[in-house]
Amino acid sequence: MTTPEPAVPHAGDSGLLRVKMRVAYDGGPFSGWAIQPGRITVQGVLEEGLATLIRRPVRATVAGRTDAGVHARGQVVHFDLSPDEWYGLSRGKDLEPGEALQRRLRGVMNKILHIGFSGAAVRTDRHGANSSVNAIQVHDAVLAPEGFDARFSALxxxxxxxxxxxxxxxxxxxxxxxxxxxxxxxxxxxxxxxxxxxxxxxxxxxxxxxxxxxxxxxxxxxxxxxxxxxxxxxxxxxxxxxxxxxxxxxxxxxxxxxxxxxxxxxxxxxxxxxxxxxxxxxxxxxxxxxxxxxxxxxxxxxxxxxxxxxxxxx
Known part of the structure; x- marks a missing residue:
């Protein structure tokens, strides 16, 4: 496992690392990106998954909010972690933190989706399985360049x-x-x-x-x-x-x-x-x-x- 010099986010000398993550999702089962009380949203599931892994609330900033039913192939989000939180994702295994985050977050989010949509009127596959499982995928996660903001840095x-x-x-x-x-x-x-x-x-x-x-x-x-x-x-x-x-x-x-x-x-x-x-x-x-x-x-x-x-x- 390599440990490159971390990028310091534009939040000042906070000591946190900014993580840039590329995600895709089927928007069909969700009430849009943004968190809404009493509704299942992409941001809600993603942040709940991160909180489960990091063991504290983690706020995700997105490049572009999407409405209910809208999908994404190349969505980008960022969030901030401490160095211990980032490098601890590998749990001593020979994995880059980003790869470890990708694998672990996928599993955690699928559990959240399975529980969240149990009994809900969502699409099912030919085996009767809840099709909301795997509806959100993490394609990659890396340390962001200095000053990066998923929303405001976008051209x-x-x-x-x-x-x-x-x-x-x-x-x-x-x-x-x-x-x-x-x-x-x-x-x-x-x-x-x-x-x-x-x-x-x-x-x-x-x-x-x-x-x-x-x-x-x-x-x-x-x-x-x-x-x-x-x-x-x-x-x-x-x-x-x-x-x-x-x-x-x-x-x-x-x-x-x-x-x-x-x-x-x-x-x-x-x-x-x-x-x-x-x-x-x-x-x-x-x-x-x-x-x-x-x-x-x-x-x-x-x-x-x-x-x-x-x-x-x-």
Missing amino acids: WRRYSYRIADDAGSWDPLTRHLTLWHKGALGVDGMNEAAKALLGLQDFKAFCKPREGRTTIRELQRFEFVRNDDGVIVATVQADAFCHNMVRCLVGAALLVGSGDRSAEWLTERLLARKRDAQAKMSPAHPLVFEEVGYPGEQEMLSRAESTRARRFLP
């Missing part, structure tokens, strides 16, 4: 959204990850409408504003591609997202694609900066948090500090 987040607009492509094996849309969609019109929203904009019309929070975001990618199997895959990437922003953007584009609205309608909605009954959210289950991007190690701290500043339109 961008990328989501995907699958849409099948032909009954011939309605695959029951992927129904939990795909929107079955009744009626053909015009991908060209959707892309024309989506392109006009790119850049630094106020997306108040496409999100659920939270008091005291800015709705200004930089939309970097918003595009629709029809794959060889006929399924349309949307890619939405921004420096950050407001609450429900991706689902509102996709929902609005679907109205354009179906011919219910013109391509210019999205731009009109954007400039109105008003959320009203015209805003339509697409269903959550096809939405996947795919990836988050970070700067080089030397720029982690400066990126986190600049992101914390409130954004304004020029």
